[in-house]
Amino acid sequence: MDRYSVTMTNETRPVSRRERLRAQTLQEIEDESFAIIDAEGVQALSIAALARSMAMSAPAVYRYFPSRDALVAHLVTLSYRQLAAAMSQAVEGSRKAPRTRVRLVVTAYRDWALRYRRRYGMLFGERAGDLPSEVTTRTPLDQAMALLVDLLVAVQDSAPAGGASGDRTLDGQLRLWARSQERPDIAPSVARAAILIWTRVHGIVSLELTGVFDHQTLEAQRLIDLEIDNAIRFLGPTGA
Amino acid sequence: MDRYSVTMTNETRPVSRRERLRAQTLQEIEDESFAIIDAEGVQALSIAALARSMAMSAPAVYRYFPSRDALVAHLVTLSYRQLAAAMSQAVEGSRKAPRTRVRLVVTAYRDWALRYRRRYGMLFGERAGDLPSEVTTRTPLDQAMALLVDLLVAVQDSAPAGGASGDRTLDGQLRLWARSQERPDIAPSVARAAILIWTRVHGIVSLELTGVFDHQTLEAQRLIDLEIDNAIRFLGPTGA
DNA sequence: ATCACTCAGTTAATGGTCGTAACTATGCAC
DNA sequence: GTGCATAGTTACGACCATTAACTGAGTGAT
DSSP states (O other), rough: OTTOOOOOOOOOOOOOOOHOOOOHHHHHHHHHHHHHHHHGGGGGGOOHHHHTTTTTOOOHHTTTTOOOOOOOOHHHHHHHHHHHHHHHHTTTOOSOOOOHHHHHHHHHHHHHHHHTHHIIIIIIIIIITTEEEEEEHHHHHHHHHOOOHHHHHHHHTSOOOOOOOHHHHHHHHHHHHHHTTOOOTTOOOHHHHHHHHHHHHHHHHHHTTTTTTTTTTOHHHEEEHHHHHHHHHHSSSSOO | OOOOOOOOOOOOOOOOOHHHHHHHHHHHHHHHHHHHHHHHOGGGOHHHHHHHHHOOOHHHHTTTSSHHHHHHHHHHHHHHHHHHHHHHHHTOOOOOOOHHHHHHHHHHHHHHHTHHHHHOOEEEEEETOOOOHHHHHHHHHHHHHHHHHHHHHOOOOOOOHOOOOHHHHHHHHHHHHHHHHTTSSSSOOOHHHHHHHHHHHHHHHHHHHTTTTTTTTTTHHHHHHHHHHHHHHHHHSSSS
């Protein structure tokens, strides 16, 4: 699945010195890479620059990653995991109302994007050489989506269900999507709300990051709050 | 404003041979650049590769653009203009209902993004060295927004106005935005709908381009239609 | 018609990048 | 200790951006 990830060695196997050093170097590569990316963007992450910052010769990096693209791909999957983790932690153990927790999750998403804007751009923007989107984007983000879906189910339970979309075909596709998530139980209305929240928030955050709102006096958070309201209202009764 | 743009010479000034050749070469640079970008992405656009495809020496390009970044910046503004033009043309002279025309404009946006996906990524994704977002993104896209706003005003005129957002501060910011667009007449509800449509569609299209929906059985166009409905419904009565 | 100037284009060179090849030296298993 | 696997090295080739120095064609004034 992910050839380059650090495999958790829970077994108290006698971790050899070599393995330890290798893991340590790998960690340093990841840390330095993210430092460079956060400071100057992915395009500034070159094998040479990375090696230089580690006081290492450039070819040595190839012992860890077969190419610059492979390194970037690895960093992308790490970032996805990190983003998903940030969203999970935002509601972990929270006893607030489901609707509030939706806001927490979404805000965590935005905060992560703002805090690590270069990484967010790396995930959803650049994709220089069109990375293997397959494995990369699937699992970790699906996990975050599952989280959102659960919250929305809870929201719906606490309010009279309903809300027709008016597009039977779309509902069918949403059912398929639910099945592809191995959650055939979730209703189209919930799936619809989850997807709409994601696309809406991504749209706002993405434009916020490109600076579209900078010159305008719009606060993205207000737009997001409004959009969450809209999406959830969709879940409840039938309309407003 | 834009040092590199071709200035329309409507005056029947005796266009010198030199000027004609220069304009011609500039045109060829733009065309070849877009060809390379469309085929392999911006990251593959190198001065060297461009010059090679024109059977020209690389340093010669510097007679036209002081750096690779300047070239890319120029291509970005051209692309913005092209996108805005595509949106305008989609409804030019259309006698359909305003609501239908909104759909036409938005669909033109998506179609352009799908047809020139690399360029769209260049506009809203990559932005490698954080280009001068100031001049770049302002005028041409504002024009497209103005178009959308006009259509939404028409929509609102044909339906009972109203629709409170519940966020007075946001409404105030929207009023400021309207004034910054030099259109102080547009109501917050209209501005809100315009911005929401833009962010929503951008979010969907952007995720569609990164391939998030590929493995899922969702058609982006259906999501977009749904979102337009939602945004417009917002304009009308008060809720559903 | 020619002279001087401008400027599009050239070759040559610097210093950066990715990536490969060939080598050295260390850790580890026996 | 001997031998293998491997993390690291230096040396290299191919590409890139950009500058410097030069060539030659277009242009405008005499």
